[in-house]
Amino acid sequence: MYPRAFHYHRAGSLREAASMLSEFGDAKLLAGGQSLIPLMKLRYANPSHLVDLNFIEGTSYIKEESGVLRFGALTRHAEIEASTVAGKIPIIHDCAAGIADVQVRNRGTIGGSLAEADPSGDWATVLITLQTEVRCQKSQGDRRVQLTDFIKDAYTTALAQDELVSEVVVKVPPKGSAGAYLAFKRSAPVYPTASAAVQLTMDGETCKDAAIALGCVGLTAIKAKDAEAALRGQRVTEKTIAAAVEAARAVADPQSDMRGSVDYKRMLAGSLVKRAIDIADRRARGEQVEAGHIYA
Amino acid sequence: MSSAEDTNNWVGKSLPRKEENRLLRGRGKFADDIKLRAMLYLRFVRSPYAHARIVSLDTSAAEVLPGVACVLTGAEIAKTTQPFIEIGPDPFAKIKDYPLAVSKVRYQGEPVAAVVAESPAEADDAAELVQSEYEALDPVVDAEKALEDKSLLHEDVGTNRVWNGVFEYGDVEGAFKEAAYVVNIDRLHFHRFSSTPLENNVVIAQWNPKDERIYYQCNNSFPSFAIQFLAAHLGVHIDRIRVETSDIGGSFGIKITSYPQMAVCALASKKAGGRPVKWVETRSEHITSSAHGNERTFRDTRVALDKNGVITALVSRHIDDCGAYPRYEPLGCVIWSQVFPGVYRFKNARIDFSQAVTNKCPVGPNRGYSRMQHLWFLERIVDICAHKIGIAADEMRLRNYILPEEFPYTTPNGCVYDSGNYPKMLQVAKSLFGWDDWKIKQAAARKEGRLIGIGIGTTLDSGTNNFGQSQIVNPFLPYSGNSQGANCKLDIYGEVVLAVGSCPQGQGHETTAAQVVADVLNVHPDLITVRTGFDTERNVHTGFSGTYASQFAVSGLSAVHGAAQKLKSEIKRLAAFALNTKEDDLEFGSGAQGPEIRAKSSGKSINYWGLSNLVNANSASLPSDLYEITLNCRYVWRAPFKVPDTKKKYGSLTLTYASQLHVAVVEVERDTFIPRILDYVAVDDCGTVINPSIVEGQVYGATAHGIGAAVMENCVYDAVGNMLTSTFSDYTPITAMNMPKVKYGHIETPSPHSYSGAKGMGEGGAAPIHTISAALQDALFANDIIIEDSFNNADSLFRAMAAKEIRHVVSIEKRI
Incomplete structure (x- = not known):
């Protein structure tokens, strides 16, 4: 299949890209293109204008500055996977290393993934367990939006029509904090059936803080607040884990599709939370444990 | 220089594939690589409905779009063509199958129109402009419901039951009377899946207005079959249709039935004044509307067993969904009976076999075609009976297997299993697998509450069909036997050139054919040029030529061997004259000037150029009694078959029976329900092995395909006939990441039915599907779960385990 005819524009800067969006109206941004190009090929998306961001200098970087990691919007998943700086937050490596397949990771970008806000995307699930800000660029000026406010609904973000993501800023978790991301998928190129991100901040045997998010089981990544509360201020025991798992299952709101039935996905999300809590807890104790995408 | 006849030095070696250099470097030539001057591009407009009347189809906007050459509709082509031949007997000959839907659509994705334009993008643009209106009809998506005939697909036929026949052998009632156990199984279901070749279907057609000849360049995998359908449909003589194939990126049988698309491309070329028309299928088109494998439901199965668990009789009702x-x-309604008793000894059976049409993609002969469904059914019976009676799965098989000393074994329906040794395969598999260790580990794991099962799957890959079996489904069909052609020649400069009528899709025919010729002529295989790929004008094909049904090792290489022998005897006559000696004084080999023939007595020799020169360019010195020598030898191999008894449904239906025995340990993870394969062994017996590395590759490929089918790949339709798995995200073909490490083993029981002892083995009998079902059954039987379906993924296992009420699909009557 071939896309409908469109006008191609190569933006020289993010600011210029933003002004092209407002000028053209019916325009789409091309970053990694891993969602947009298939949709255009199938003619589900038919923009009149395509604004290519890939030739803008200085949009792909990973920097550590005063307690935060900064990711340029066009930083590829593969670059994050390979980065020792990003590796300081293990849950970020868990995610980057397993997104789709090698080809997708080489092209797909962190900014594009968040801006697409696919209910099954990996990044939002992981990053809402951390303190994450999204920098948004307009032709005049920019703003910062908390990730939890940035994602509004399925495929819907806080971005204005003439606005784009320029940077993703993630606060480095405190000492004693560790996380794990688990996503179950049937084969490399497909979206996960369910995923779970868990970030635990431990104070000795006590869980000082917990952040738990579920992916692919709702219209957006879901913050499992009751599950977090079940662990916060508690020791991580079979009992508190079971309570967190039940709370996570209760908040899951999946849809039935070829990846699984509603009941299966809800069950699976809870099981992944359980496994992720265990791994995060062990990592917090300094253990080296593998996490990431699990294949059927 | 060796003097041995048929030295057999090359056959049996893991010679690296001659094709490798071209294919692995991306230098192959596939149909879509072909670009022709003035070529046009075709795009199909397809039905969104599974079952609907076409109210209107307006192509006017598409026709006037710049770049559009022409548009075709079903109504238009029905005026100038005949419906395709139906293989089935009356009343199914009344089915009107046109390559574009004429007045109604019968599956989602059925083409209703074709637009032809200067570029693929313009063809896509034009396709969007075709306006269609449909009136939805009641869809029939379930074969058993289809048989109720409440909504008819083909009104002229008056029923959805395409075929029905009863296959009965032995004394069924008597065996049930004497049975110690009778096991009843309400329903088993073999799911619909397909193949996902790397390369989709591609057709380029040119209908030349000068001579009314049609030239196809395409990747159809059974062209001699396709041209018989095309000629009758298009109303042209078959000799006016040329089909040429080049490299093919996989078929697995699915590309056999691309003739409807081939027809449309030819008609489009004709309408466009003879310009070449190319159609390249998209992946979604391939998944929704090329061909799927046969789905089958097994109802009301009753199994009689003696007190030792030996199966004595079987009764069942099978409904195939085409x-x-x-x-x-x-044809699938008889092809399964090539393996009627599977690998088992029972003599008494009655199977009532029906086939139904449904509002789903037409089926095609998918790898393991029609036999794997039946073999899976038999393996399920064996495991279910074993569990119900309380006999271990390995022991149950040993008690029921056909014994090694019984070969050649005549089945109740007259098929002759050439050779095999199933107990030995089991033994080899068990030792590779560490059977006893796994049994201990399994017992320990079960104590921890883990769900671990060990399963055995024994299966057959019957190869080289007797096309006479088609007369069992329709006594009026003019087909029987099987044949393959090959041509082996010395070219003018003495090159050895072999042409075969097959169209390989990765099976390594160039290599194995060269190995065979190399042994006959005692030359290095590198010196033999092998022309594979079908070409009607190369004149080596017969009515059965193509690549399908696990047969090249037997039919193809027998033809190659025959052609090489024929050439060899001509070379001998000629060399005896040239070297002034007797034929038995000659030896074949290679000297300083390449391949040559030497007289042992005089030490004189003549090379291949010298010989060919005598015939082709220096013939004045040739005596007239040698004029009949051409050094260009066509040989047609014919399988030694008789026409089966169509009334009794009895006869030899296939020449060779390769066997496969797989063993797997599968754990159903308690918290995810993922069926995780912990260990996997595949043992193969394809008789004498021609090229071990090619055979091993085929085993890995078939194993991956089968594991994919067992746990990942399923063609799912909703209640109104929407296909829900039309992309790889939903269909999820198996990838390397999903594959367990496979331990490979093999035994060799040479076939007495082929000249070399080899058996066809490319399909693999879907052993992994049987094996994984068996392992899951073993894992979950304690939880009262019977594996009723050939497809089991995490979700379906979760639902089975979570079900509040246990479904009692199996019951046992004990009479002792």
Whole structure:
């Protein structure tokens, strides 16, 4: 299949890209293109204008500055996977290393993934367990939006029509904090059936803080607040884990599709939370444990 | 220089594939690589409905779009063509199968129009402009419901039952009377899946207005079958249709039934004044509307067993779902009976076999075609009976297997299993697998509450069909036997050139054919040029030529061997004259000037150029009694078959029976329900092995395909006939990441039915599907779960385990 005819524009800067969006109206941004190009090929998306961001200098970087990691919007998943700086937050490596397949990771970008806000995307699930800000660029000026406010609904973000993501800023978790991301998928190129991100901040045997998010089981990544509360201020025991798992299952709101039935996905999300809590807890104790995408 | 006849030095070696250099470097030539001057591009407009009347189809906007050459509709082509031949008997000959839907659509994705334009993008643009209006009809998506005939797909036929026949042998009632156990199984179901070749279907057609000849460059994998359908449909003589194939990126049988698309491309070329028309299928088109494998439901099965668990009789009712149009069907209604008793000894059985049309994609002969469904059914019976009676799965098989000393074994329906040794395969598999260790580990794991099962799957890959079995489905069909052609020649400069009528899709025919010729002529295989790929004008094909049904090792290489022998005897006569000696004084080999023939007595020799020169360019010195020598030898190999008894449904249906025995340990993870394969062994017996590395590659490929089918790949339709798995995200073909490490083993029981002892083995008998079902059954039987379906993924296992009420699909009557 071939896309409908469109006008191609190569933006020289993010600011210029933003002004092209407002000028053209019916325009789409091309970053990694891993969602947009298939949709255009199938003619589900038919923009009149395509604004290519890939030739803008200085949009792909990973920097550590005063307690935060900064990711340029066009930083590829593969670059994050390979980065020792990003590796300081293990849950970020868990995610980057397993997104789709090698080809997708080489092209797909962190900014594009968040801006697409696919209910099954990996990044939002992981990053809402951390303190994450999204920098948004307009032709005049920019703003910062908390990730939890940035994602509004399925495929819907806080971005204005003439606005784009320029940077993703993630606060480095405190000492004693560790996380794990688990996503179950049937084969490399497909979206996960369910995923779970868990970030635990431990104070000795006590869980000082917990952040738990579920992916692919709702219209957006879901913050499992009751599950977090079940662990916060508690020791991580079979009992508190079971309570967190039940709370996570209760908040899951999946849809039935070829990846699984509603009941299966809800069950699976809870099981992944359980496994992720265990791994995060062990990592917090300094253990080296593998996490990431699990294949059927 | 060796003097041995048929030295057999090359056959049996893991010679690296001659094709490798071209294919692995990306230098192959596939149909889509072909670009022709003035070529046009075709795009199909397809039905969104599974079952609907076409109210209107307005192509006017598409026709006037710049760049559009022409548009075709079903109504238009029905005026100038005949419906395709139906293989089935009356009343199914009344089915009107046109390559574009005429007045109604019968599956989602059925083409209703074709637009032809200067570029693929313009063809896509034009396709969007075709306006269609449909009136939805009641869709029939379930074969058992289809048989109720409440909504008819083909009104002229008056029923959705395409075919019905009863296959009965032995004394069924008597065996049930004497049975110690009778096991009843309400329903088993073999799911619909397909193949996902790397390369989709591609057709380039040119209908030349000068001479009314049609030239196809395409990747159809059974062209001699396709041209018989095309000629009758298009109303042209078959000799006016040329089909040429080049490299093919996989078929697995699915590309056999691309003739409807081939027809449309030819008609489009004709309408466009003879310009070449190319159609390249998209992946979604391939998944929704090329061909799927046969789905089958097994109802009301009753199994009689003696007190030792030996199966004595079987009764069952099978309903095969062939989708919207029969096409290659109803051949599948008899092909399963090539393996009627599977690997087992029972003599008494009655199977009532029906086939139904449904509002789903038509089926095609998918790898393991029609036999794997039946073999899976038999393996399920064996495991279910074993569990119900309380006999271990390995022991149950040993008590029921056909014994090694019984070969050649005549089955109740007259098929002759050439050779085999199933107990030995089991033994080899068990030792590779560490059977006893796994049994201990399994017992320990079960104590921890883990769900671990060990399963055995024994299966057959019957190869080289007797096309006479088609007369069992329709006594009026003019087909029987099987044949393959090959041509072996010395070219003018003495090059050895072999042409075969097959169209390989990765099976390594160039290599194995060269190995065979190399042994006959005692030359290095590198010196033999092998022309594979079908070409009607190369004149080596017969009515059965193509690549399908696990047969090249037997039919193809027998033809190659025959052609090489023929050439060898001509070379001998000629060399005896040239070297002034007797034929038995000659030896074949290679000297300083390449391949040559030497007289042992005089030491004189003549090379291949010298010989060919005598015939082709220096013939004045040739005596007239040698004029009949051409050094260009066509040989047609014919399989030694008789026409089966169509009334009794009795006869030899296939020449060779390769066997496969797989063993797997599968754990159903308690918290995810993922069926995780912990260990996997595949043992193969394809008789004498021609090229071990090619055979091993085929085993890995078939194993991956089968594991994919067992746990990942399923063609799912909703209640109104929407296909829900039309992309790889939903269909999820198996990838390397999903594969367990496979331990490979093999035994060799040479076939007495082929000249070399080899058996066809490319399909693999879907052993992994049987094996994984068996392992899951073993894992979950304690939880009262019977594996009723051939497809089991995490979700379906979760639902089975979570079900509040246990479904009692199996019951046992004990009479002792």
